[in-house]
Amino acid sequence: MDRIDVTNPIVNFLFSLLEDVGKPKAEVAAKRVMERLSGVNIVPHFCRIEDKDLDFYNDFNIIVLGLDSVEARSYINAVACSFLEYDANDNPKEETIKPMVDGGTEGFKGHARVIIPGVTPCFECTIWLFPPQVKFPLCTLAETPRTAAHCIEYAHLIKWDEVHSGKTFDPDNPEHMQWVYTEAVKRAELFGIPGVTYSLTQGVVKNIIPAIASTNAIISAACALETLKIVSGCSKTLSNYMTYNGVEGVHIKVTEFVRDKDCLVCGPGVLIELDTSCTLQKFIDMVKEHPKLQLSKASVTYQGKNLYMQAPPVLEEMTRANLTESLFDLMRRVPSGTVHVTGTTSENGKKTSGVRKLRVAFKGVDGIADMDTAGGA
Amino acid sequence: MINLFKVKAKQRETAENVNGKAPVKKQTAGELRLHKDISELNLPKSCTISFPNGKDDLMNFEVTIRPDEGYYIGGTFLFSFQVPSVYPHEPPKVKCKTKVYHPNIDLEGNVCLNILREDWKPVLNINTVIYGLFHLFTQPNYEDPLNHDAAAVLRDNPKMFESNVRRAMAGGYVGQTFFPRCIS
């Protein structure tokens, strides 16, 4: 839900410096494209992606992502995968697949990828492709700053709390950003460190690397083309991850990543059929004996509700009463649903722990047999 | 090749079937990983965990540490944990809610612990972080100072550091700063 700031028109030709600063990007972009191309209909939505419910996303055939964070990608990925259903043989049902096209740039580098949930790796299968953000030690910020970024992070992470007790810093509030910038300048002067600017402050605080219009153009063109190919079927799509690197010369590489077959978000999980009378305790015993699972000391969660926790004692106590309840009742009497189970397995005497996804179906309950959605939780 | 027209027809039908039911809460991969961490917690006796929002909100919790040795023996220190939705890609955010005279914890409750920032790795877990916090009380160190004055006193005059800690924990002033009592 970004608004246009003064630096945007330079890298995005849809925006005008004179008219558009301060307006929602989505609305202006939609208007400009429709002005240029007749017959195109774009409906802008100026809101957070989490504000729309699942039905909203379900109405689209393809989701094309122009997002700037791991959080946002992870969220939309979970939404798209939640529509995915598997048949009894663990094959994805074609009609429930919602393809995604994702692109992103950082300076001279960029990527474009096609995600076909259930077929190609989802965002979560390959989350390790996104390195965690660099975090400076707090004591370096407090004691021995050496760079402009250290001074900015000091103002952002330490000085802000010291001065504004209890008020949370909002990176989208220009006044907050200005305050951090001013404090960072003071800090830099104190230590004789050059290079603190307002745009560097924005970059460090929001973890943004300056955009390069040409990189954006290359990546967005790749995304548009892949989307067109999926919609029209006119040609084979990218399989499945393209990286563009213009730092030294130009390198373009396409890698065919593979799915994590146990992925908690896009994987099929293990199908288990239960009687409606099966208690949670009996279910936990079954999970231990099940040849595909063999999970002992299982903790069970369903759609964000913790049905049973083995530890810590405070949670075990709170969830113990559920053990004698039937799982069917605990799952609010749905014909089938996705449950996640945590526990330990031992292989060759070595104990490992893990989370597993289970598609639970209740025998003899009428209703839609194919409601077991992949990311349903 | 995916048949998008088939997709459309089928999904309309599903949407209708779902109508009238309570909206399904999205559970992120981060929440599931945290579920695993929490269900496997194995804390030392001196550490306890609590969930102020009840058993279904694991993303926000509190940890109480009662050091059983060292400078801080007898004190009770409360930490709040906020776990991000992309955990363990990102570390939990931890703050010390008890005002403490400590070289590695500032008066706002910021904590200098390497695994909470520069050395965080997705293979680490909540148990590791709690042990790390516990060790800050048995082994405070003056080399990573967040409270500059406390660090200097620990380095130059450990006896005075010890008496400053006792005074702060009993409820009193160290220099210009007042510390509420945290000894039970």
Ligand SMILES: [Zn+2]
């Ligand atoms: Zn996946």
